[in-house]
Amino acid sequence: MTTLYRVLTGDDTSAFCHKVTQALQKGWVLHGSPAYAFDAANGVMRCAQAVTKETDAAYDPDKRLGEH
Numbered sequence: 001m002t003t004l005y006r007v008l009t010g011d012d013t014s015a016f017c018h019k020v021t022q023a024l025q026k027g028w029v030l031h032g033s034p035a036y037a038f039d040a041a042n043g044v045m046r047c048a049q050a051v052t053k054e055t056d057a058a059y060d061p062d063k064r065l066g067e068h
Contacts, residue, residue: 004053005031006065012036012045020049023066028053 008023010016024030028051035048055068 002055002057002059004055004059004065004068005050006052007048007050009046009048012047016047020051023051026053026066 006023006028008016008019010019020030031050031052037046037048038044039046053068057068
């Protein structure tokens, strides 16, 4: 069994929420709390959410994690 880990990031908009929801629908699980930070250079809030996924497939660093 392999545990995959990735961090989803984006501006604090509904698009970010959709990105996280899509990952959950594909079997990823929330890992920890979300993080928020103000990007002063661009005047926007940024979000990050770690997710993990258990898989029987061997880890392949050449494959995008979102494709698992």
